[in-house]
Amino acid sequence: MEVVNSGNSSLQIPGYRIVRKINQGGMSTVYLAIQRSVGRQVALKVMSPVLNADPIFSERFQREANIVGQLSHPNIVGIHDIGRYRSLNYIAMDYMSGGSVAERLARGPMEPLEALNVVRQIAMALDHSHSKGYVHRDLKPENILFREDGSAVLSDFGVARAVAHTTRMTNSGMVVGTPHYMSPEQARGNTIDGRADLYSLGVVFYEMLSGAVPYLAEEAVAIAIKHLTDPIPKLPARYALYQSIIDRALAKDPVKRFQRGLEVADATDQLVAALAGKPSQQISQLNNVSVGVSSLARALFLTLFSDLRDRFSKIWQVKQGDPEETRHARKEQDTVVRLRQLVNEPMKHKRPWTLSTITAALLLGWASFSLFSPREPQHSEIPMLDNVSRLTGDTKAGANSPDIQQVNEEEAPAALKPARHDLANNGIHSVEATRARAQSRSLNPPQVSKAPDTQPSAIAPRESVISQENASATVFEKSENEASPTPSYGLTVKTEPEAARVRIMNITPRYQPGIRLKPGLYDVEVSAAGFIPYRRWVQVGDRDLKLTAKLQKSYIAGKTIRSKLNSGGFGPQMIVINSGGFSMGSEKFKNSRPAHRVNISKPFAISIHEITFAEYDRFALATGTSQPSDAGWGRGERPVINITWQEAQKYVEWLSNETGKKYRLPSEAEWEYAARAGIDHPFWWNRADARGKANCRRGCDSEFNSLFTTKSGPVGHYQANPFGLYDTAGNVAEWVQDCYQPGYDKSRTTASPVSIKNCQLRSVRGGSMREPSNRIGADYRKGLDENSRAKDIGIRVIMELN
Known part of the structure; x- marks a missing residue:
């Protein structure tokens, strides 16, 4: 059980280790926490005591949250647990590390295509929830979050609905919703439906483009009156293309608005198609906009x-x-x-x-x-503005991403063979890339000359080659001969794992193996619990189509992993660290300058603590390697010491062979990123005082050091950092992969280790029990001969995630 100070009281939530407070509002406080039973990193939302004091709210909160927790959509936040402890209602949800739209808007208006991306994804989430009978009622930038891959996710379902149904609270004058984003009927207190959410989404879209909400006033009542009476605001002239969406979304009369989220998604698709100079592919036939x-x-x-x-x-x-x-x-x-x-x-x-x-x-x-003017190779691209799974590692499709390909590629026509193209790291087209592609084309759709006996290409994960003839052949197109029905062909998707769920997102019928489809483009999604979902467009041509979808395992940040050893037992306990960026180094030490921005492009798993004697001795006995001295301090759970950098290389090679996974030493960038744990300060505890936080010579008040002696302590003796790593400061310093150089090259912005021919000095990070507290921070580093042994240097290892 974790106890966290919250104001003047203490908060206790059994089953969770609370790491830090993420955010606090009038209705709830959100903490970053670890769900102990599965080692999962979650956002733990604890409702305000004011709300918890009302038994009617508590009862409805529990019932509504349980139902809403069953909503399953890529763009709706997942709920893992709902509970009540000592009169406190709480929800454990997916932790979204990408922040919110509100945080993004704090840096200024968003790019139009970026805003369209968000609107489309949230519209699809709303369409799903509305089809289940749930209205969000409080859609605003704070409730739209981003995953690591940049996809938008709608949060806070169920809470607003529970409040709205609490008679005692509504009678006392509580406003359900946020005034700046309320629909007119919501402001009147009338019965609302899903169209009220679409109005709120229109307000958010306006704010994403212009940087301000459409109606401003000092009082909430005045804002509500503006929503009721003021004309629909106009976007700046340079955004006039998007005014049609604003006009429909912010119509005062719900009948004149978009009637469902699917219509909003259609409208965004048509705008993107117009920007890219391509014929649009609608999800439905609800919108039909021609460009003259x-x-x-x-x-x-x-x-x-x-x-x-x-x-x-x-x-x-x-x-x-x-x-x-x-x-x-x-x-x-x-x-x-x-x-x-x-x-x-x-x-x-x-x-x-x-x-x-x-x-x-x-x-x-x-x-x-x-x-x-010279033309590009003739092809067109279909922007993927849906929630596309985050692709990590190598940015080539298929390197670290789930793959969908045809069963018999050699026998299939060239039109249906998947292509391989470079992908953006976040798995979606970036705004700059999409615009750059659009710039290089004329305003007309690309003309593709049709060679004899060739077939139109199928849609690869992000790009396509479509002839003009087939570009106009949509799912809903009639055949040229009105008297004869349009032919249909079978689509079968074989999945790995077999239990994976297959959905075709742009049609109503559910997927079944061999489903009959008319020629056209289909948005296929394959997903399974514990795996990275995958989504791509495929084209059904003039014959049956068979695809194979192989999903990659999904690793959630904070998830712990222990790989089995072929010789029996398990390898080190690892924890998953998400990708991200941080400021590496500092101006404090000469050899740590200059501070520079580094991007960790893919997640990785790192050992929770330093490798122990027990773990290293297993390797030594299995390979006949000499066991290092423990300096008389004891073995077992103490960190291994007195090993050279070369011996560390042999250990990770043995781990790789035993587990079938790729183990290695961390690079300096990976090590510092994990040690800082998202905190800019050199110490993860965010202040210089190290007393009780680590094992060091001076300034830590360590129980393992005295005036005349120093020694290592058992791993995990002190509190872990926010990423769940122990002893990243003090105890023993740690070998890393890099060749040591005094200072940094600020032009290096990647996490790859520094490699120099005939390198002799290797970097050592983290400080040790023999150094003072000012030299155990995440920014401190030194170099040591790779063949040296020291009783204050050990190792920590990384496992690459496939």
Whole structure:
């Protein structure tokens, strides 16, 4: 049982080890915690005592949260446990390390495609929840979170609904929802349905683009009145392309809004397709927006006009000497977005003759440029704006990602063979990449010459090669011969593991092996508990299609792993650390300069504590290696000492052979990232005082040191850092993989170890029991000959995650 100080009282939640407070609001406090039974890292939300004091709320909270916990969707936060302890209601949920939309907006407005990505994913989550009869009621940026891979997830389901149904609380005047994001009917107190959530999503979309909510006032009542009476706000001119979504989402009358999340997703898909210069692939037939030449011409003219206006405005501000108002020049990749601002906006007035002439001239110039400019290889890409599983490690498709491929590729037509392409690290198209691709194309869909006896290519995980003929053949297209029915073909997906769930996301019928489908594109998702879900578009052509989907195991941050040894027993206890970025080094020590940003591109598992004598002796006895001296301090659970860097290499090689996994020493970057545990301070306890926190010579008040003697302590004797690692400061220092160099090369931004030919000095990290407290921080480092033995140096190991 963990006891955590919370104000003047103590919080106790059996079964959880609470690491730190993540956030606190009026209704709840959220902690990062470890669920002891499974070693899982969770976000533990503990409801406010004000709410817990109401028995009606507690009863409804438990019932509603249990039901909502059954919602299963990639873009809805997963609930692992719901409970009550000493009048405290709590929920254990997925821990989202990517922060929230609110935190993202604190850095300024989001890029349009990034905002569309979020809107689409949340719209699909809402469509799922609404189909189950659940309305969120409190959708706002704080409740939209990001996974490590950047996918958006909707949180706080059930709580708002429980509050809304608590008669005592609503009678006392509690407002259900947040005023800035409330729909008009919600502000009136009327009965609401899923369309109220879509209104709130529209407000969030407006805020993501503009950086501000649409209606501002000092009082909550005044804000509600604005939602009821004020006209729908207009986006800045450069975002006019997105105004159609805002207009429908923020309609005062629910009948005039999007009626379900699927419609919102359709609208975002069409916008993305327009930006990329491709025919759109709708999830449903609920929206049908065509792009006319006149609209494109108008968009081109007004965009160029806006560009000139912005330039003159900038020059004027500079001449006026007002640096505060001087805006940075727009990036080049913004051009495509601004070229297509008004493609869906109808013409309200006839253009004067002069405007028509200018527009025609611009169109002629654009057409000439399109005809004579060099073209890319003719292919188109379908942006994957859904929740795509995070791909770690090598950024080549198939390297560390689940793979879907056809069973008989050699016998299949070339059209259906999967291609391999580089992927972004986060598993989705980045905004910059999507815009860059769109920039390089003309405004028309790509023309693909059809070679004799060739077939249109199938959709690979992120890219496709589709002929113009087939690009228009959607799931819902009628055949050319109206008298004859459209043929259908079978789709079978063989999965590993066999129990994996297969869903086709853009059709209503459930997947069954051999399901009959009309020719077109289908969004196939394969998922299984404990595995990374995978999603891709596939194309059904003119024959039955068989696919194989092999999923990779999923490793959740904080999950503990122990691999079996072929000779019996288990290897070291490992814990999964997520990928991320951090500031490595410091200006405190000369050989730790300069501080520089490093990106850990893939998760890894690292031993929870230093390798013990018991673990190393198993290797020594199995291989006939001499057992190192323990300096008279004892073996067993004390960290192994007196081993060289070369002997450490032999140990990890033996572990790899025994387990079939890849073990190695950590790089300096990986070691420091794990030791800091997300904290910028050199000490994970976030202050210089090390007393009672580690085993060191001076400043730690260590029970293992005296005035005349120093020795190591058993591993895990002191508290673990927030990542669950013990003794990253003090006790024994640790060999790492890198060749030692005084200071850092700040241009190195990756976690790969420094490698130099004929290297003799190796880096040692973490300080030891023989050093003072100011030299045991995560930023302290030194070099030592790789053939040296020392009684204050041991090792910690990493296992690569496949």
